[in-house]
Amino acid sequence: MFFTPEKFERLIKILVVDDDVIIRESISEILKEEGYAVETAENGKEALEKFDKFKPDIIITDFVMPEMDGITLCKILKNNPETIDTGIILITGVNDLETRIKGLSAGADDFLSKPIMIPELKARIRSLSKVKFYHDFLKDYQKRLEEEVERKSAQLLKANLELQIALSEIKELSLEIIFRLAKAAEYRDEHTGYHIQRVSHYCVAIGTHLGLDNEALEVLKYASPLHDIGKLGIPDAILLKPGALTKEEWEIMKLHTIIGAQILSGSKIRYLKAAEKIALYHHEKWDGTGYPEGLKGEKIPLFARITAIADVFDALTTDRPYRKALSVEDALQIIKNERGSHFDPQIVDIFFKIKEEILSIKELFKDETEIPHLFKLKNLLSQKS
Numbered sequence: 001m002f003f004t005p006e007k008f009e010r011l012i013k014i015l016v017v018d019d020d021v022i023i024r025e026s027i028s029e030i031l032k033e034e035g036y037a038v039e040t041a042e043n044g045k046e047a048l049e050k051f052d053k054f055k056p057d058i059i060i061t062d063f064v065m066p067e068m069d070g071i072t073l074c075k076i077l078k079n080n081p082e083t084i085d086t087g088i089i090l091i092t093g094v095n096d097l098e099t100r101i102k103g104l105s106a107g108a109d110d111f112l113s114k115p116i117m118i119p120e121l122k123a124r125i126r127s128l129s130k131v132k133f134y135h136d137f138l139k140d141y142q143k144r145l146e147e148e149v150e151r152k153s154a155q156l157l158k159a160n161l162e163l164q165i166a167l168s169e170i171k172e173l174s175l176e177i178i179f180r181l182a183k184a185a186e187y188r189d190e191h192t193g194y195h196i197q198r199v200s201h202y203c204v205a206i207g208t209h210l211g212l213d214n215e216a217l218e219v220l221k222y223a224s225p226l227h228d229i230g231k232l233g234i235p236d237a238i239l240l241k242p243g244a245l246t247k248e249e250w251e252i253m254k255l256h257t258i259i260g261a262q263i264l265s266g267s268k269i270r271y272l273k274a275a276e277k278i279a280l281y282h283h284e285k286w287d288g289t290g291y292p293e294g295l296k297g298e299k300i301p302l303f304a305r306i307t308a309i310a311d312v313f314d315a316l317t318t319d320r321p322y323r324k325a326l327s328v329e330d331a332l333q334i335i336k337n338e339r340g341s342h343f344d345p346q347i348v349d350i351f352f353k354i355k356e357e358i359l360s361i362k363e364l365f366k367d368e369t370e371i372p373h374l375f376k377l378k379n380l381l382s383q384k385s
C-alpha cells in the first residue's frame with residue numbers, strides 16, 4: 001500500500017535539535033499540535049544518538065551548538081547512504097549568507113531564519129515532507145521491483161527445473177516402452193532374457209569405437225533392440241516351428257523386416273526413425289545377398305550394419321530351442337569368415353578389436369535363468385495331449 005503525500009505528511013517524524021530549550025520546546029509544541037511525531041535533542045551528538053531509535057524523516061537543527069554543531073550533523077547524515085534522504089532544515093540568523101552557503105555544501109535541504117515565523121516553519125515542513133515522501137516512494141518502489149524480479153526469476157527457475165524433470169521422465173518412459181516393446185517381439189521366439197540388452201550394448205560399444213557422437217550412440221542404443229519387432233506379424237506356425245522352414249515359410253519369415261519397418265514407419269521420433277531403418281535392413285549383407293532389398297556395402301544404413309553383427313553374435317553365443325550356444329571362439333570364427341561377405345569388414349575389425357569389451361557385456365547381461373517361452377510351452381502342451 002502506498003500513501004499519498006497528504007496522508008504521509010501526518011505520519012512524518014521530526015527531530016528538533018537546539019541547545020536553547022525555549023526554542024526547542026516551542027518548535028516541538030507547535031509541531032505536535034500539527035499532528036507530527038516529535039522528538040528533541042540538545043545538540044548534534046544527541047541527535048545522532050536518538051536517530052537510530054526514532055528514525056526521523058526531517059531534522060530541524062540549530063547552526064551553533066556545543067559538542068556538535070548543525071553543519072557537522074548535516075554532513076554526517078548526508079554522507080551516510082542510510083540517512084541521506086533525511087530532510088534537514090538548518091536554522092540560521094537572518095541574512096546569514098555565509099552559514100547558508102556552508103549549510104548548502106553540507107547538504108542541508110532548507111533554511112529557517114531566526115526569529116522563527118510559525119507559518120514559515122509549517123510551510124517548510126510541508127514542502128520537505130513531500131520531498132521525503134517521493135524519496136521513500138521511489139526507494140520502496142525500486143525495492144518492490146527488485147523483489148518482484150527476484151520472485152519471478154525464482155518462479156521461472158523452479159518452472160524450468162520442473163519442466164526438465166518432466167521431460168526427462170517422459171524420455172525415460174518412452175525409452176522404457178521402446179525396450180519393453182522390443183522385448184515383447186523377442187519373447188515370442190527367443191528365450192534369451194537379456195538378448196535385447198546385450199544387442200543394444202554391443203551396438204553402442206561398436207558405435208563408440210567407430211567414433212559416433214553421444215546423440216547417435218543414444219539413438220543406436222534404443223533403436224537397435226527393435227530390429228525384430230516385425231516378428232509380431234509372423235504366424236506362430238512359422239515363427240515357432242521346431243523344424244526347418246520350407247521355402248515358402250522362409251519367404252514369409254523374411255517379411256519380418258518389412259513388417260517391422262511398417263510398424264515403425266511415419267514416426268517423427270528420432271529413435272523410431274532409426275529403428276525403422278534397422279528393422280528393415282538388419283538382414284542385408286555387405287555383398288548384396290541379404291534381404292529384403294539386396295542392398296550392398298555402404299548402401300546399407302550404418303546402424304543396420306552394426307546391429308547385424310551384434311544380433312548374429314548374440315544369437316550364435318546363446319542357447320536356442322534347436323541347438324546349444326556356440327563357444328565364443330566358434331562364433332568369432334564364423335564372424336571372421338563372413339567378413340566382407342555378410343558383414344561390413346570395418347565393423348568386423350572393430351568387433352575383434354573390442355573383443356574384451358564385448359565379452360564383459362556378455363558376462364554382465366548373462367541369462368541366469370531361462371524364461372518360459374511360447375515355443376517351450378507349445379511343446380509341453382503337445383507332449384501332454
Ligand SMILES: [Fe+2]
Pocket residue numbers: 227228256282283
Ligand atoms: Fe531379424
Ligand SMILES: [Fe+2]
Pocket residue numbers: 186195227228311
Ligand atoms: Fe534378435
